[in-house]
Amino acid sequence: MNWTFINDGFVKEEDAKLHFRDLSILRGYGIFDFFKLKGPTPLFLDEHLDRFYASAHQMHLPVSFSRQELKDLVQLMIQKNDAVDCGIRLSLTGGYSPDGFQVAKPNFIISQHDFQQPGKEQFEKGIKLMTYEHIRQLPEVKSIDYLLPIWLQPKVKEQEADDILYHHKGIISECPRANFFIVTDKEQLITPSKNCLSGITRKKIMEHARKHFEVIEKDIQLSDLMKAKEAFITSTTKQLLPVRQIDHFLLPGAHPVAQKLLRLSNAE
């Protein structure tokens, strides 16, 4: 049995509920962050807390805990749950709004989540992305707005794609839950600089990459894909996954740079 933290205390996970008048349920208004445990140890917790506070601030949602209090709560939950090698999610919602619209005192949840890290086979095979013209609302905020990618799932399945690649007028931004990189024939790494979330894994991969490659944050056009030697996505849960196909366009099957970056990342 797992424990979940809600607002001011731990409850059994099955009792971790919000009243329907919460603004996440009524109006889809809330933010979150999600980090992994390696064994029982949170990975990059400070970076995730930085982003959690930044998202909350941007969305006018006060956090009633200090950074140290949050760290202590996370630690306490890991101990109570004997949590290892799983994900922890911090959620902050718009709260119980008297008029069903104005932000109220947020509801705050710390919850434990399983997730499947991609295996070696998926890494070697690479994934297929389906392009879609869209920019997330407030792309710098880790909001709970996933209306579009969930709505698109039947189309993703129909095209036998694994994920979606957003672009706007041909300029690539991100996947709904991952950042995007290409490797040029000069072995430069390029990743979009705007209209995308500042991924923690993106940042870590860039730090490793800078020791071996030129890394550039700038616009990537859909047409730049034609000349790319490799493409890959990064996220907390997926870490780093090569892209093999985008719509009908096939990328080269080898991905030595992605392999090297994954090795460096795993050695951290």
Next chain:
Amino acid sequence: MNWTFINDGFVKEEDAKLHFRDLSILRGYGIFDFFKLKGPTPLFLDEHLDRFYASAHQMHLPVSFSRQELKDLVQLMIQKNDAVDCGIRLSLTGGYSPDGFQVAKPNFIISQHDFQQPGKEQFEKGIKLMTYEHIRQLPEVKSIDYLLPIWLQPKVKEQEADDILYHHKGIISECPRANFFIVTDKEQLITPSKNCLSGITRKKIMEHARKHFEVIEKDIQLSDLMKAKEAFITSTTKQLLPVRQIDHFLLPGAHPVAQKLLRLSNAE
């Protein structure tokens, strides 16, 4: 004490909760509809049910009740709650998704809500709108996506506006929770035809208006506002409210057409 219906039965309103793993809380994924009671009688229930089923279908959310079953449940709740002159909301969420992303069996809620109908004073004074460049995601769907207008509330208050008017490249679409009309100097009524929700009140007002005025559904440019004699918004809760100001631009203070339409609408 009020009763709320969740999934398969009535519960006390304070017990009407969803587990945090529902896709509305995790991913802002859900739809709803909202209708008024005049006395104990639902207004335009068939039209609201039409739209509820259409929104659910568009968002790949199965409704496990037939139209007659929904009508019976609504009627039963009105009786149990002695509900009069209030609002009833039907909510349908993405459900408890095993992977936190794919749509699961939806959670369904029927809940009772108070709301303030605008008074005579507010009608006479008119409201101020703040323009904002945006098109709602899936504008034809009554989804729970209100991230942007709630995020904009501090700016709305700063500008002493009452609501937001969305446009895209100068073409007006709608307010976040209301439709928009202008009255031209030839006493034509014009309302946007695309990128907006098919409002039930919008439809009813257009039906009344057609008996006395020419009514046209077409693009309205922001620049068309300069020549407008009147502008107003329509919604279930606000019914019909004249617009007095848009950003810095003042519209004429008299609104005889809006007054006439409200009178016809109230006489229904």
